[in-house]
Amino acid sequence: MTDDHGPLTEGYDRTPQHSSHHIPKIMMMGLRRCGKSSICQVMFHNMPPLDTLYIESTSSPSTTVFSSFIDFAVVELPGQTNAVDPGNEELERLFTESGALIYVIDSQDEYINSLSNLHSIITRAVEVNPKINIEVFIHKVDGLSEDFRLDAQRDITQRVTDELLDDGLLNVPLSFHLTSIFDHSVYEAFSRVVQKQIPQLATLENLLNVVCQHSGIEKAFLFDIKSKIFVATDSSPMDVATYEICTDFIDITVDMDSLYTIDHSQTPALKAADTAFGNELDGTDPTFNKSKPIGSTTRLNNGLILYLQQMVKGLALVCLMRKESMPKIALVEYNIEFFRNALEQLRLLTV
Amino acid sequence: MAATARRKLLLMGRSGSGKSSMRSIIFSNYSAFDTRRLGATIDVEHQNLRFLGNLTLNLWDCGGQDAYMDNYFSSQRDNIFQMVEALIFVFDVESKELRKDIETFVLCLRNLYEFSPGARIFALVHKMDLVVVEKRQDVYKALMHSLEDTSAMFSFKVQGFATTIWDESLYKAWSNIVCSLIPNVGIFQKHLQSFADISEVDEVILFEKTSFLVISHVTGNRSPGFKSDSTRFEKISNIIKQFKQSCNKLRSQFQSLSLRGSDCSAYIDSMTASTMIMVVMANRAVPDDGTNGDDAVDGSSAVNLLADQDPFSGEAENNIILANIKIARKMFEKIENLSLE
Ligand SMILES: Nc1nc2c(ncn2[C@@H]2O[C@H](COP(=O)(O)OP(=O)(O)OP(=O)(O)O)[C@@H](O)[C@H]2O)c(=O)[nH]1
Ligand SMILES: Nc1nc2c(ncn2[C@@H]2O[C@H](COP(=O)(O)OP(=O)(O)OP(=O)(O)O)[C@@H](O)[C@H]2O)c(=O)[nH]1
Ligand SMILES: [Mg+2]
Ligand SMILES: [Mg+2]
Numbered sequence: 001m002t003d004d005h006g007p008l009t010e011g012y013d014r015t016p017q018h019s020s021h022h023i024p025k026i027m028m029m030g031l032r033r034c035g036k037s038s039i040c041q042v043m044f045h046n047m048p049p050l051d052t053l054y055i056e057s058t059s060s061p062s063t064t065v066f067s068s069f070i071d072f073a074v075v076e077l078p079g080q081t082n083a084v085d086p087g088n089e090e091l092e093r094l095f096t097e098s099g100a101l102i103y104v105i106d107s108q109d110e111y112i113n114s115l116s117n118l119h120s121i122i123t124r125a126v127e128v129n130p131k132i133n134i135e136v137f138i139h140k141v142d143g144l145s146e147d148f149r150l151d152a153q154r155d156i157t158q159r160v161t162d163e164l165l166d167d168g169l170l171n172v173p174l175s176f177h178l179t180s181i182f183d184h185s186v187y188e189a190f191s192r193v194v195q196k197q198i199p200q201l202a203t204l205e206n207l208l209n210v211v212c213q214h215s216g217i218e219k220a221f222l223f224d225i226k227s228k229i230f231v232a233t234d235s236s237p238m239d240v241a242t243y244e245i246c247t248d249f250i251d252i253t254v255d256m257d258s259l260y261t262i263d264h265s266q267t268p269a270l271k272a273a274d275t276a277f278g279n280e281l282d283g284t285d286p287t288f289n290k291s292k293p294i295g296s297t298t299r300l301n302n303g304l305i306l307y308l309q310q311m312v313k314g315l316a317l318v319c320l321m322r323k324e325s326m327p328k329i330a331l332v333e334y335n336i337e338f339f340r341n342a343l344e345q346l347r348l349l350t351v
Numbered sequence: 352m353a354a355t356a357r358r359k360l361l362l363m364g365r366s367g368s369g370k371s372s373m374r375s376i377i378f379s380n381y382s383a384f385d386t387r388r389l390g391a392t393i394d395v396e397h398q399n400l401r402f403l404g405n406l407t408l409n410l411w412d413c414g415g416q417d418a419y420m421d422n423y424f425s426s427q428r429d430n431i432f433q434m435v436e437a438l439i440f441v442f443d444v445e446s447k448e449l450r451k452d453i454e455t456f457v458l459c460l461r462n463l464y465e466f467s468p469g470a471r472i473f474a475l476v477h478k479m480d481l482v483v484v485e486k487r488q489d490v491y492k493a494l495m496h497s498l499e500d501t502s503a504m505f506s507f508k509v510q511g512f513a514t515t516i517w518d519e520s521l522y523k524a525w526s527n528i529v530c531s532l533i534p535n536v537g538i539f540q541k542h543l544q545s546f547a548d549i550s551e552v553d554e555v556i557l558f559e560k561t562s563f564l565v566i567s568h569v570t571g572n573r574s575p576g577f578k579s580d581s582t583r584f585e586k587i588s589n590i591i592k593q594f595k596q597s598c599n600k601l602r603s604q605f606q607s608l609s610l611r612g613s614d615c616s617a618y619i620d621s622m623t624a625s626t627m628i629m630v631v632m633a634n635r636a637v638p639d640d641g642t643n644g645d646d647a648v649d650g651s652s653a654v655n656l657l658a659d660q661d662p663f664s665g666e667a668e669n670n671i672i673l674a675n676i677k678i679a680r681k682m683f684e685k686i687e688n689l690s691l692e
Pocket of ligand 2: 364365366367368369370371372373386387388389390391392393413414415416477478479480481514515516517
């Protein structure tokens with residue numbers, strides 16, 4: 001039984017009991033105060049960025065289970081310089097279980113210390129698990145000027161790769177991202193990290209390409225509604241402004257939808273209908289008594305149209321179109337329905 | 352051209368209390384973040400705003416630094432306090448000199464009593480985000496209590512709001528302030544009511560286009576069990592206003608929104624040159640068999656059944672609403688341009 005029309009947003013589970021042993025992991029490491037907890041809180045727990053000022057230092061590993069097209073667990077390790085003491089079996093086990101290691105560097109601080117820390121971590125991690133993706137977040141770039149950001153990225157990339165070369169480590173899967181919790185950059189970076197963990201990514205991208213080509217859609221994103229991570233996008237070029245308006249559009253759709261509800265206990269006819277359709281709604285929480293997938297459309301005065309349709313399990317497809325495509329809206333809807341079915345089948349294959 | 356009404360609003364309060372911030376958010380498309388760039392206001396900044404076809408809001412944003420304040424109550428006294436329609440006094444909850452703030456408030460009342468005895472008095476207890484949630488109500492009540500007593504001495508009735516730029520409370524306050532100044536707000540209300548009756552919808556809300564302040568709303572009570580958030584009006588203002596800013600970043604403007612929600616459908620579109628309308632309809636329950644559908648004809652229940660399977664339905668219903676909006680548009684344009692004395 002799939003909960004295809006289930007609650008709009010899936011809950012995240014911070015407690016590791018949720019059998020997080022078996023789901024793929026993404027590790028987060030970095031020196032103290034570099035911003036690891038802030039990234040997790042902003043991305044997965046809807047914390048306003050300014051409130052991260054009050055986050056306390058993390059003292060033991062903490063896990064956030066993320067449940068979307070794929071399930072995975074984000075494991076934040078406390079910041080420390082000597083993380084890779086030899087014989088740290090716990091850490092080695094994590095390396096083997098993880099598909100990606102996000103290393104966060106505070107770009108507003110002297111980053112020399114973190115580079116040597118990063119180097120020892122990479123060396124150890126790829127020794128244990130050569131396939132682990134190393135994702136370096138050059139973080140807090142909101143404090144740097146545009147030029148300075150690119151300089152920092154160039155400098156850090158250079159130093160890290162040089163040092164790895166010196167050690168004869170050639171084929172480390174290594175990427176660098178400029179991030180900040182005060183804009184959309186951290187969402188984009190995290191999306192890229194997650195996408196590499198999705199085995200069906202190529203299939204999803206192909207499907208999206210097909211949908212776009214046949215429906216006059218310029219750009220399509222498959223989003224995780226709650227975290228704003230995009231699981232996949234079509235292969236047309238992407239700019240940050242488009243991504244931003246799409247995430248904002250998800251926000252207003254969800255916010256507007258939450259303002260009006262039907263209390264199903266007062267409408268007996270509907271309650272009967274619900275159980276007849278076999279939905280696992282228990283009626284305790286009115287906000288979860290929602291059975292219909294949501295959608296929305298907005299028009300802008302320059303002829304752009306944003307079209308959102310909720311898909312399976314907390315995912316939404318957001319498409320950017322021109323108003324010239326609107327007469328073909330029935331076709332667009334048909335193709336999106338086709339995409340939803342394909343998505344459902346892909347998901348069935350994975351579980 | 353129809354005669355326009357001018358309404359003078361005084362914005363008063365200590366320096367740094369947030370007067371220019373709220374003005375910029377409501378009327379000039381600033382985000383809450385942007386307000387950190389604002390410098391202290393020099394003397395008085397005047398802002399003239401066209402609000403609905405024939406109403407001009409004349410905002411006097413009075414810089415709160417002591418040197419300016421002293422002038423307002425001495426040499427500039429009659430200039431400042433004449434012809435005032437509304438005083439909006441902003442209290443900073445973080446102020447260390449609350450007593451002095453209240454004294455300034457009383458001075459304003461004294462002068463208004465003399466120069467503009469008909470003025471409406473609004474007190475905004477502002478920056479509420481800086482008070483812990485459990486204490487907000489107490490802080491607000493305590494201050495309002497003392498203000499009510501002093502206002503009564505000058506036979507003014509003060510209306511209070513707890514506000515912060517970081518949530519929708521600001522929109523609630525300003526919607527109330529502005530609505531109290533719109534001369535034909537009752538006519539808007541009346542026609543919105545008949546629009547709701549004719550279109551058989553669950554709610555209709557009318558917004559001013561640029562500020563997105565709520566001007567008028569009608570709730571239909573048509574669908575049993577249909578519930579709405581009690582703070583939805585100011586929330587919608589806030590949500591759409593923020594989305595308008597996102598659209599501006601793409602160098603473009605928000606035009607319309609159609610929501611196919613889980614429990615309702617909603618539609619936002621232009622009404623007149625200066626208003627937008629939002630129409631809300633609860634998703635109709637689909638009778639599980641033909642017998643207990645209230646008055647469903649055979650044909651219509653067939654459509655409904657289809658509708659239940661197709662998540663993209665509701666187009667037909669939307670088209671009816673669109674047609675109704677189109678018809679109502681002419682009427683509302685007339686009201687908007689009613690000649691005012
Ligand atoms: N300017 C800026 N500050 C940030 C950003 N991300 C996090 N911070 C700040 O960095 C500080 C430390 O953040 P934490 O998230 O606690 O850092 P951490 O890596 O979890 O630290 P430990 O748990 O001690 O290892 C906080 O004051 C955050 O507000 C960012 O993108 N930009
Ligand atoms: N925390 C918080 N800060 C606010 C709020 N409203 C305004 N501020 C901040 O307060 C500061 C001063 O705001 P202004 O609007 O310039 O104050 P003002 O009343 O116009 O001051 P004068 O022009 O000198 O009279 C700005 O940095 C705003 O960002 C609020 O609701 N909460
Ligand atoms: Mg931490
Ligand atoms: Mg000012």
